[in-house]
Amino acid sequence: MFFRLFNLYRHYRFLLRTQWATEKTLRQIQLRGLKQIVRHAYQQVPYYRRLFDEAGFHPDQLQSLDDLRRIPISDKAAMAPYSRKDLVSANTPARELLPLSTAGSTGHPLNFCISRDAKFLRVVTEWRALSAHGVRWTDKVLAFRNTRHVYRDQFWFNRLGLMRRVFVHFGEPIERKLEIIARERPTLLQGYPSVLLDIMNHLPEQKLRRLGLRYLVSCGEVLDSHARRLLEESFQIPLINHYGAMEFGYLAWQCPEFDALHLNEEMFVFEILRNGRPVADGEEGEIVITSLHQFAMPFIRYRLGDRVRVLGHHCPCGRGLNTIDVLMGRTTDRIIRRDGSEANPHLFHLLYHEVSGLFQYQIIQRSPDRFRVRFVPLPGRETDSLKRRFQEKIDQIMGYPVAIEFEKLDQFTPGETGKLKLVQSEIGQPITAIAPSIRDQVFLDTITLGEKAESAGSKG
Numbered sequence: 001m002f003f004r005l006f007n008l009y010r011h012y013r014f015l016l017r018t019q020w021a022t023e024k025t026l027r028q029i030q031l032r033g034l035k036q037i038v039r040h041a042y043q044q045v046p047y048y049r050r051l052f053d054e055a056g057f058h059p060d061q062l063q064s065l066d067d068l069r070r071i072p073i074s075d076k077a078a079m080a081p082y083s084r085k086d087l088v089s090a091n092t093p094a095r096e097l098l099p100l101s102t103a104g105s106t107g108h109p110l111n112f113c114i115s116r117d118a119k120f121l122r123v124v125t126e127w128r129a130l131s132a133h134g135v136r137w138t139d140k141v142l143a144f145r146n147t148r149h150v151y152r153d154q155f156w157f158n159r160l161g162l163m164r165r166v167f168v169h170f171g172e173p174i175e176r177k178l179e180i181i182a183r184e185r186p187t188l189l190q191g192y193p194s195v196l197l198d199i200m201n202h203l204p205e206q207k208l209r210r211l212g213l214r215y216l217v218s219c220g221e222v223l224d225s226h227a228r229r230l231l232e233e234s235f236q237i238p239l240i241n242h243y244g245a246m247e248f249g250y251l252a253w254q255c256p257e258f259d260a261l262h263l264n265e266e267m268f269v270f271e272i273l274r275n276g277r278p279v280a281d282g283e284e285g286e287i288v289i290t291s292l293h294q295f296a297m298p299f300i301r302y303r304l305g306d307r308v309r310v311l312g313h314h315c316p317c318g319r320g321l322n323t324i325d326v327l328m329g330r331t332t333d334r335i336i337r338r339d340g341s342e343a344n345p346h347l348f349h350l351l352y353h354e355v356s357g358l359f360q361y362q363i364i365q366r367s368p369d370r371f372r373v374r375f376v377p378l379p380g381r382e383t384d385s386l387k388r389r390f391q392e393k394i395d396q397i398m399g400y401p402v403a404i405e406f407e408k409l410d411q412f413t414p415g416e417t418g419k420l421k422l423v424q425s426e427i428g429q430p431i432t433a434i435a436p437s438i439r440d441q442v443f444l445d446t447i448t449l450g451e452k453a454e455s456a457g458s459k460g
């Protein structure tokens with residue numbers, strides 16, 4: 001335990017130092033890490049051994065970062081059919097593995113693992129970003145996220161008043177959220193911009209400023225400049241923006257001095273590609289990621305499905321870490337209730353975890369009380385219980401019984417899944433664009449251990 005803590009502390013110090021390193025030094029760190037993880041994956045992970053062999057690639061050929069492009073790109077769809085035995089490194093003891101899952105939002109949920117060490121590294125990476133903004137170890141975080149199946153990270157140092165966190169399900173009614181804020185008195189509020197905006201809309205500005213908050217942290221949705229301005233002006237505190245993905249944890253964080261996100265380049269190799277070629281600064285492309293520290297289940301050249309713009313290494317703050325802008329992924333529509341209020345569309349994204357036996361689905365709202373659910377069950381699952389569960393959950397989200405027309409499919413037509421809008425409404429307008437991988441971040445601390453823990457909120 002102490003060895004682990006010591007290592008974490010060392011890593012934290014390392015990250016504090018390397019954020020100021022030159023591009024050249026960062027590239028050296030990356031190449032060293034890359035050689036290690038690629039060799040490890042080839043020796044220990046059947047999926048990569050096969051992938052490399054089929055592409056005629058051997059780890060010895062990796063002499064520069066450019067050589068990485070000899071390895072084929074993987075994504076959720078490519079990895080999902082493989083079993084844990086194929087994807088997880090043979091030399092990782094089972095007790096070190098934490099099972100996780102991405103949302104079903106892109107149509108291909110992926111069950112994967114990270115090691116305990118990797119989980120701790122996520123916390124350290126997050127704290128580098130927060131501390132750059134002046135967040136203190138004694139600040140108390142209240143995070144609105146999916147807490148349904150959550151294994152909440154409580155550590156012994158939380159009891160000493162350090163890095164305290166309270167998790168509340170983002171789908172709690174607004175009155176309940178306000179009640180919990182008043183009771184817990186956090187200094188930092190974290191959640192989707194839509195959740196933060198909702199809180200803003202329900203309290204007069206004077207009250208907002210008396211909450212004792214020092215920061216807002218936005219994640220899970222693309223934050224547009226309009227929403228940012230609104231939130232900062234109403235709360236009168238700074239807003240810190242994060243970009244991450246379930247598979248990787250925190251990938252990029254907002255520069256304290258400039259409106260851009262710094263990539264965690266010591267932890268990952270980022271490629272921003274268009275037609276397979278890296279784009280120049282100022283251009284946009286799709287982000288492909290290689291994790292340099294996830295040895296338990298490596299992710300090498302993994303496509304998230306998000307579009308970003310590269311801004312370059314010369315940030316006015318002096319940090320050497322490259323900067324990006326996250327652009328739109330796909331959109332989701334507003335779901336409108338009978339009384340005109342909106343149901344949070346993320347609740348519909350979570351149905352994948354609530355309805356068992358489900359492979360893929362799509363929800364279409366026809367009118368305030370009529371829905372159409374298109375779904376593909378897992379092989380061999382009977383569909384009656386699945387439909388009942390859909391009905392139950394959607395009634396619950398809407399707050400009244402709705403009529404649902406079900407359409408069972410063998411599969412969504414090929415090509416459709418890539419562009420599939422998971423939550424669609426014929427009466428609601430599209431809202432903030434949500435990058436598919438960011439959306440998955442709602443599960444960041446969610447480790448599926450069943451219904452073990454209730455949300456912090458409902459515990460009272």
Ligand SMILES: [Zn+2]
Nearest residue numbers: 255315317319
């Ligand atoms: Zn900067």
